[in-house]
Amino acid sequence: MPHIIAVFVFADFQLLDASGPVAAFEAANRLVPGSYDLRLVSLDGGLIASSSGVSLLTSSCQEAGEVDTLMAVGGWGVYSAAECEQTLGWMRARSGTARRMTSVCSGAFLLGAAGVLDGRRATTHWNRSADFCRRFPQVRLEPDRIFVNDGPVWTSAGVSAGIDLALALITQDLGEAVARQVARQLVVYYRRPGGQSQFSELLDLAAPDSRFAPLLDHIRSHLRDPLQVEDLAHWMCMSPRHFSRLFTAEVGTTPARAVERLRVEAASSYLESGQDSIQVIANRCGFQDAERMRRAFVRIKGMPPSAFRRKGGQVTDV
Template identity: 40%
Template sequence: MTRRLIVIALFEGVDLLDVTGPPEVFSLLQRETDDSAGYDVVLAATATDPVPTSAGVRVVPDTTFYELCGRAIDTLLVPGSVEVDDLRTVTAVVDSVIVEWVRDLAGRSRRVASVCAGAHILAAAGLLDGKRATTHWSTAHQLAAEHPTIAVDSNPIYIRDGDVWTGAGISSCIDLSLALVADDFGEVLAQKVARQLVVYLKRSGGQNQFSAALKHIAPTKRVEDMRLYVAEHAANALTVSSMAQHFHLSDRQLTRIFKADLGTTPAAYIESVRVEIAKQRLASTDETLVRIADASGFGTADTMARAFRRSVGITPGAYRQRFSLRP
């Protein structure tokens, strides 16, 4: 079986984990298969001088972009880089020289993938025109504003649109890399690699970048108290009315507060927290779906299944199959 050449683009200020994470995934495949299969990973830059990364660590390229001219590439992987100003505004960095090389190399690659803000480089190279794509949530608005022909979705962990893959923020490079392995060699080998890494097999591409706790940032002490109350009582018979009564509010007042400060309804927020509780139990225990539904506040397995389809896009059983941490 022919080994697949993966080229990872290097440039000054690149996020270190974006560069080092994928090769770890690809190299572990070698433990699970014979020598004739797998990947050859090459780090390429404009020159072979050490490249300073965002973490201050310098990475030495294996080759230059120019030396790759004429070689058939299986996968071109483009990491990202961002700048943060004094107001803590995050902006994706796009080097025009890198963009030109990426455009050239992509033309000789079977598929192209980006990690984090690397999607901005693919976009500048015209590789995402008319496609659906994701990137780190902090730069998604920039990507959408600068490239209106791209259908930007800031929620998923990764998106595949034809032969172009885009990944979300930083650690999702592991999820994206596992998805590439699964696409090339099947779910069984990808699962074995994931266990070597001690991570989930993969978070599904449609899984949100945020858990319920991180997605909604409480702007006031009162709202934070409400969030904590939900976290503490979600597994019980918590309703909008009982919550409103606890905070000496009407149902309508409580709903207005949630809508104004969290951008969602109390009922939707309660459900999202219950889904998070159920996810943890599905991944870490062998409890029945009925038991998990009761323990997470859903009451019945059918109610839990409907909530999972709405928020996760798969059933609780399918979630357990994909993400179980148990052997």
């Protein structure tokens, strides 16, 4: 039997909140035919306009029947939707029968208003976090997470994080191999762990149109390489001295510190998402040994890798 996924939308919803996860489930269906039965639903059905003006044809939530997974999307219209008692009543009813209740971005406001998140951990778009905390003090918000799983309830951060959430759900349903193939089909990373920060060190270091953005991409994909200043300067076709001066002025940190930050970012993902030893991760990320990685983590994260892993909910022997 296919997993019935009901994606709930409302007027002025965010299009990518719905289309991103739907694309992931569609790709999974092509790999494992019959895995998912996708249903776009709204309160009354019909064409529902997104905030971009693009409309989607939906069935009414009453026509959706029993669902395996309910996914509430976000968008500017979420506040009005969260005040609709019919919508909230339907969600409360589904929370008693569905295997999973999920949300993308500010869709967490719908689950919060319906009481589905009471006493649970959750996340939402970073820009809505303060408002969410004021409205739902009974929810333990983790604002810096890409997605959070608390029992049968899954919530994700903003927009593109809905794809990360969908990949996690596909992993739960069909296994990691299928989810990995879906990620490759969508040309997205497989996979950012839920505990990873919504903010990337790579994005913080330089704007996309910076002359050094391609170099930072190169560094991130070649972390095992020595990545000395001379190597990076050669890649940029500059002298080491000229390169160091321009890089520091534009990026705001030295090349060596930038490399260290990107290695710590990559190592953080491995620590949260896997069971590899700290030594293996240190080698994979170019630290050469665990002690160097420990010093880098203390400088940047304020804690050693072992403590970071425990904090992320994965306690393993070091």
